[in-house]
Amino acid sequence: MSFFKWDEGPTDELTPQVKRKVVHLENVMLVYTEREAGVEMPIHQHPHEQIGLVLQGKAEVILGDEKRVIGPGEGYLIPPNMKHGGLVGEEPIVLLAVFSPIRDDFLTEE
Amino acid sequence: MSFFKWDEGPTDELTPQVKRKVVHLENVMLVYTEREAGVEMPIHQHPHEQIGLVLQGKAEVILGDEKRVIGPGEGYLIPPNMKHGGLVGEEPIVLLAVFSPIRDDFLTEE
Numbered sequence: 043m044s045f046f047k048w049d050e051g052p053t054d055e056l057t058p059q060v061k062r063k064v065v066h067l068e069n070v071m072l073v074y075t076e077r078e079a080g081v082e083m084p085i086h087q088h089p090h091e092q093i094g095l096v097l098q099g100k101a102e103v104i105l106g107d108e109k110r111v112i113g114p115g116e117g118y119l120i121p122p123n124m125k126h127g128g129l130v131g132e133e134p135i136v137l138l139a140v141f142s143p144i145r146d147d148f149l150t151e152e
Numbered sequence: 153m154s155f156f157k158w159d160e161g162p163t164d165e166l167t168p169q170v171k172r173k174v175v176h177l178e179n180v181m182l183v184y185t186e187r188e189a190g191v192e193m194p195i196h197q198h199p200h201e202q203i204g205l206v207l208q209g210k211a212e213v214i215l216g217d218e219k220r221v222i223g224p225g226e227g228y229l230i231p232p233n234m235k236h237g238g239l240v241g242e243e244p245i246v247l248l249a250v251f252s253p254i255r256d257d258f259l260t261e262e
Binding site: 044045047048049065066067068069070072091094095103107108110111114115116117118119120121130131138140141142 | 155156158159161175176177178179182188201203205207210213215216218220222225226227228230231236242248250252
């Protein structure tokens with residue numbers, strides 16, 4: 043796959059409130075996520091580097107001991123093993139996440 | 153920098169028609185680019201993996217021997233050293249590019 047369309051790609055419906063689409067190469071992965079209002083992302087950590095970017099909506103994001111409400115055009119940089127989590131605001135959120143290495147646990151078919 | 157806002161970050165104005173903003177960790181980089189209508193991205197290649205995603209506007213994108221016009225919600229996956237290029241359509245384009253390893257040549261200050 044060289045070209046992709048989010049609308050045509052497979053969607054992982056993790057819960058009724060959380061949908062995820064994934065594309066990747068060998069070392070880098072781009073993840074598109076829709077989360078309904080009020081969904082919580084519990085604090086967690088992983089060895090993968092992560093960059094997040096909000097496209098629509100707002101969320102309260104916790105990175106280490108910092109907490110901030112961010113919206114469209116705002117994002118965050120998560121070095122390996124930094125604890126992070128969040129809480130979606132009063133409207134659904136659309137956000138992108140970039141990972142390197144890729145999240146093998148996000149692969150559902152190949 | 154853990155949180156970022158595209159609006160507040162530095163912008164590299166590569167030409168009057170091309171603006172770029174960059175954030176990165178050690179192994180992964182996210183690039184936000186605005187290109188005016190009709191701007192050409194000449195065919196080139198690099199050893200970095202690249203994922204592109206159009207947020208606004210359209211472009212004709214060439215990947216290897218494939219050519220396609222893509223718009224918002226569409227993107228492409230470029231393995232190392234695949235030749236690629238493009239031509240922005242009749243309105244400005246906003247696109248994201250993800251690289252791993254990071255593009256040292258995109259770093260202007262640190």
